Structure formats: structure tokens, C-alpha cells
Amino acid sequence: MPVNGIFNKHLLKIHIAGGLICLIIAGSSIYFAGNSIAKRRGVFLSAHHELANVKLQLNESIKQRTSLARQVRVLEQVSATQLELVPVRQLNARTVEIVSLAESLHIRVDSLQPDDRILDKRVPVQPFWFKGSCNADDIFTFLGLMSDQMPDIHIHSIDILSTSVDSSAVQVEMQMYWFVDPADAES
Amino acid sequence: MKTNSHSMVNLIPRAHLEQRLRSRWMSWWGVAIALTAIVIGIPGMYIGGAAALTESGMSEQIEKANMEYARHQQAIPVLQEQLRLLAAEQEVFELVESRIEWRRVFAVLIQRAQSDIRFRRINASGGGIEGDLPIQIYIEGLAPTQTIARAYVVGLEESNIFDAVELLETTREQINEIELIRFQVEITVLGGMTGMEGEDNAG
Numbered sequence A: 001m002p003v004n005g006i007f008n009k010h011l012l013k014i015h016i017a018g019g020l021i022c023l024i025i026a027g028s029s030i031y032f033a034g035n036s037i038a039k040r041r042g043v044f045l046s047a048h049h050e051l052a053n054v055k056l057q058l059n060e061s062i063k064q065r066t067s068l069a070r071q072v073r074v075l076e077q078v079s080a081t082q083l084e085l086v087p088v089r090q091l092n093a094r095t096v097e098i099v100s101l102a103e104s105l106h107i108r109v110d111s112l113q114p115d116d117r118i119l120d121k122r123v124p125v126q127p128f129w130f131k132g133s134c135n136a137d138d139i140f141t142f143l144g145l146m147s148d149q150m151p152d153i154h155i156h157s158i159d160i161l162s163t164s165v166d167s168s169a170v171q172v173e174m175q176m177y178w179f180v181d182p183a184d185a186e187s
Numbered sequence B: 001m002k003t004n005s006h007s008m009v010n011l012i013p014r015a016h017l018e019q020r021l022r023s024r025w026m027s028w029w030g031v032a033i034a035l036t037a038i039v040i041g042i043p044g045m046y047i048g049g050a051a052a053l054t055e056s057g058m059s060e061q062i063e064k065a066n067m068e069y070a071r072h073q074q075a076i077p078v079l080q081e082q083l084r085l086l087a088a089e090q091e092v093f094e095l096v097e098s099r100i101e102w103r104r105v106f107a108v109l110i111q112r113a114q115s116d117i118r119f120r121r122i123n124a125s126g127g128g129i130e131g132d133l134p135i136q137i138y139i140e141g142l143a144p145t146q147t148i149a150r151a152y153v154v155g156l157e158e159s160n161i162f163d164a165v166e167l168l169e170t171t172r173e174q175i176n177e178i179e180l181i182r183f184q185v186e187i188t189v190l191g192g193m194t195g196m197e198g199e200d201n202a203g
Helices: A003-080 A088-104 A136-149 B014-053 B058-097 B102-113 B146-158 B192-196
Strands: A108-114 A125-135 A153-162 A169-179 B118-126 B135-143 B164-175 B178-189
Touching: A003 B014, A003 B058, A088 A108, A088 A125, A088 A136, A125 A136, A136 A153, A136 A169, A136 B102, A169 B058, B102 B118, B102 B135, B102 B146, B135 B146, B146 B164, B146 B178
Parallel strands: none
Antiparallel strands: A108 A125, A125 A169, A153 A169, A153 B118, B118 B135, B135 B178, B164 B178
16 A cells, blocks of 8 residues: 555544544534423423413403402392391290290290201291280281391291180281391201 | 756655644644534533523413412302302392282281171181292181172272182071171182282282
């Protein structure tokens, strides 16, 4: 082999090695940067998507909450002008009110018995059975006063029986429905 | 003809020249490698590293939005419960308002009877909790004559506050040596207060 040929071969090796090293450095650098950017971009896009979703849910939630709060406000305003419903735990106090009213009208109350609470209807109701005797006129006055003073108690059934033709004495039996405060009825 | 040529003789040994050329190229490549590293390598590492390590702030925003979302979500069931109770309260108010007013019913029954009729029994029931069922009123009374008993029934009909008034039975009875007409009337009111919109205003 001529000397020149060997020399050129050595130079070629240097060029190849130098070029390869430069290429490796440049390639690795570009690959590393590109790969990191691509990963970062992926993470960013995923986070962006997640953020968009969370914001969408948040907006829906805010909308729902605002709408509910508005409805609550409207109903609270309406309720403020209505009669005040009494919680069922004040059952004894309520029976005292009924009996006091009856006795103030000279109705002889034989019994005022609470029945099983009704919870399976549109509204919760506490029934009472009222038994007593009085003058016929007094019972009508009693019904009027009940309606005025305790409008949340409705007379569901009434049975007035005259005990004598010669007098206006009657025996009365009533089933009363007390519309209790629904907030307290389920407790 | 004489040629005036000077033949140049390189006295540096060829091997040394080749070595020098190799060294020069190696130096050149060293510089090229260094330049590549500085111009491309280091910026690439920097960009890649920065991309990998830099926080976009997105996760913080997500966390914040999530927290706010959770806060709203917690408030919603509370509001729904509040709304349910208020709606239930409204239903109670509606039912209370639409109940039959017994005071008015009894006032009509008594007013129409005047002083001629005596009641033995008045029984009223129905309507249901929701006030949507018919109400039945059963009256048992005593009248001096058939005419008065039947006139009473007609009077009740004419009050226009009842949906149906039916005279069930009349019989003659001796009470305390006086003959009286015992009569039974059944009155129907449909749909609670809705059936109570008659002209008679006997409050």
C-alpha cells in the first residue's frame, strides 16, 4: 500500500470520528431538548384539559348553587309572610293550647289523644282524637276559634250527637289533623 | 537551452509532516466539537432541563379550582335540603289554606234550620289529608212537619255551597208526647274548599 493512501486513511478516520462526535453531541442535545419539550407539552396539554374540565364543573356547580340559593331566598320570603308551623316535639304544649281553648268555652274535655303520626302523605300530620261534651253553641264557637287561633290544626272529622231533645247539650268527637313543621317531623 | 529550474527539496521528514497535518485536523475537530457542544449541546441541555423542571402553574390552578368546586359541591346538598323543607312547608301552607272551613258550613246548616229544626246528630268526615277527597256530612234532625223538613233540605240546596244534598229518609216519631218528623240528610262537598264557593256568605 502506498504511503499516501495510508496517510489519507488516517485522516479519514479523524474526520469520521470528529464528525461522529459532533453529530452525537448535536443529536443528543436536540433529542433531549425535543423529548423534554414534547413531554412537557403533553403534561401541559393534559393539565390544560383537566383545568378546563374542572372549570366547567365549577361553573356548573356555581350555577346550580346560585339557582338553589335564589329559590331558597324566594321561598324564605314567601314563608316569612305565612303562619309559623310548630314542630311536632311541642306536642304536649299543643294539646295544652287545645284543651285550654276548649275549657275556656266551657267544653268538658273527656280526652285528647294523639294518634300515630302520618308521614307517608304529601305533608306530615299529627292526628288527635278529641272527645268532650258541651252546649251545641259552644262547639261551633270552638270550631271558629280553632280556625282563627290554630289554623295549622284542621278538623278532619266531627261527630256531634245531641244527648237530649229538651236541652242543647251535645257530645262531640273530633279527629284533628295538626300540620306539623316538616323540618322537624322526620326526627 | 538552459533551464533555470530550482528543484525544491523538503527536508522535513514526510512522517513528521503527516503527523503535523493529523494534529492540525485533530485540533480543528476538537474546536469543532467544543463549538458544537457550546452552540448546540449546552443550549439543548438547558432547554431540555428547563422544559422538564419548569412548573407551568397549571397544577396550582387545578388544585384551586378543585377546592372551590368541592366547596360549592358541599353547599349544594345543604341548599337542596333547605329547599326541600321550604317546599314541604309551602305544601303545608297550601293545604292549610285550602281546607274546608267548618265554621262556615255549620253556620249555613244552622242558619237554614232557623228555630224549627232540632239536630240530633251532625257527622262530617272526609277530605283526606290533602283535602282532595269528597266530604260527607250526615245530618239527623227533627222537624215539626214534613214541609219544614223538606224546605230545610231545599234551603241547603239553594245555598249553593254543597255539591249534593240528598234527603235519605223521613219517619214520624213520638217524642215527649209530640209527633215530630225525623229526617236524615246526606250532603256531599267535592274537593274540600273548592266546593265551597257558593253565594251564601253565612260567616
